Structures are given as C-alpha cells and as structure tokens.
Amino acid sequence: MENQDINEENINTQEENNIQNEAPQEENVTDAPTAEELLAQEKDRYIRLYAEFENYKKRTSKEKMEFFQYANQEMMVSMLGILDDFERALKEIAKNGNPADLQGIELIYQKFKSRLTEKGLKIMEVRAGDSFNVDFxxxxxQIPAPSEDLKGKIVDVIETGYTLGDKVIRFAKVVTGQ
Structure with missing residues (x-):
C-alpha cells in the first residue's frame, strides 16, 4: 500500500507540474498579438489620426474665413453714426435747403452707403406694423397702440438696424404698441 500511495503522489505531482508547465504556454500564446493584429491596430490609429487632422484643417479654415468676414465689424459700427448723420442732414436740407446742396449731399451719402454695402453691410428692413422680434x-x-392690429407690433422705427453678413451689428430701435 505504501508503494501505491507513493505512486499516486508521484502521479499527482507530475500532473501538477504538467498543468503548471502548460498554463504559462497558453497565456503566452494568447497575450502576444499577431503581426496582422498589430498592423490592423496601427492602420486604425493612422486612419483616426488622419481624420482628426482633416477635421482640424476644416475647422481652422472656417474660423479663418469667419475672422476675415467680421474683421471690419468694429470699423463698420463706428461708420454707422456717420451714416445716421447723413440721413438726418438729408431730411433737414430737404425741408428748407437749397436743391443743389441736397443733390450734393445725397450723392456723397449714396457713395458712402454703397461702399459700406460692398463690404457686407445690410440695412434691416423694418416698417410700422411688422411683428416685434427680439433677435433683430x-x-x-411702448405706447398705447393707435389701432387694435398694432398691439404687440412695431408702431415706429427710431433708428435703423444693420447686419454684417448674417450677424446683427446694430439692432433696430423701435417703439411698440401695447
């Protein structure tokens, strides 16, 4: 019986050794990525990096275009006061001035306005009776509405509004009916 116990112990230790020897070999095989897997990982990384770079180029070119489009915004806003002064001068000269003076001032006003329009300035078309919109x-x-249909609508335009491209640079100042 003792031999049988010793034989069983030897067999058990041999099986344990075999299991221990086999286990690390299996782990090594599954842990090491193959060349195809490495290539696929690197290719995926390259494609993602390339796509990220393309998005970066598009984003920076868009930002650059927006910068150039709105770079003269500050100058345009400062010119709006001069445009308003021209409009007031035209009204006063039309009331009680010389027609030759009116024609000269009007010519200068139109030329100045056309130059600003060429640079992207647009006049907001606002009339009495239009709906009030806080975006523009x-x-x-607010004054009491002269008629029922002007309640909550624009009654009078005090100052003209302007946009530069799609961006509002000066809101139209209006009187609304209540």
Missing part, C-alpha cells in the same frame, strides 16, 4: 429689434418704449 430693440424696443425703446
């Missing part, structure tokens, strides 16, 4: 209009005050 600034309400200076």
């Amino acid at each position: 209009h600034e309400a200076i005050t």
Whole structure:
C-alpha cells in the first residue's frame, strides 16, 4: 500500500507540474498579438489620426474665413453714426435747403452707403406694423397702440438696424404698441 500511495503522489505531482508547465504556454500564446493584429491596430490609429487632422484643417479654415468676414465689424459700427448723420442732414436740407446742396449731399451719402454695402453691410428692413422680434429689434418704449392690429407690433422705427453678413451689428430701435 505504501508503494501505491507513493505512486499516486508521484502521479499527482507530475500532473501538477504538467498543468503548471502548460498554463504559462497558453497565456503566452494568447497575450502576444499577431503581426496582422498589430498592423490592423496601427492602420486604425493612422486612419483616426488622419481624420482628426482633416477635421482640424476644416475647422481652422472656417474660423479663418469667419475672422476675415467680421474683421471690419468694429470699423463698420463706428461708420454707422456717420451714416445716421447723413440721413438726418438729408431730411433737414430737404425741408428748407437749397436743391443743389441736397443733390450734393445725397450723392456723397449714396457713395458712402454703397461702399459700406460692398463690404457686407445690410440695412434691416423694418416698417410700422411688422411683428416685434427680439433677435433683430430693440424696443425703446411702448405706447398705447393707435389701432387694435398694432398691439404687440412695431408702431415706429427710431433708428435703423444693420447686419454684417448674417450677424446683427446694430439692432433696430423701435417703439411698440401695447
């Protein structure tokens, strides 16, 4: 019986050794990626990096275009005061001035306005009776509506609004009916 016990112990230790020897070999085989897997990983990394770089190029070119489009915004806003002064001068000269003076001022006004329009300035078309829109209009005050259909609508335009491209650079100042 003792031989049988010793033989069983030897067999058990041999099986344990075999299991221990086999286990690390299996782990080594599954842990090491193959050349195809490495190539696929690197290719995926390259494609992602390339796509990221293309998106970066598109984003920076778009930002650059927006910068150039709105670079003269500050200058345009400062010129709006001069444009308003021209409009007031035209009204006053039309009331009680010389027709030759009116024609000269009007010529200068049109030339100045056309140069600003060439650079992207647009006048907001706002009339009495239009609906009030906070995206384009600034309400200076509210007055009782002269008629029922003007309640909540624009009654008078105090100052013209302007856009540069798609961006509002000066809201139209209006009086609304209540």
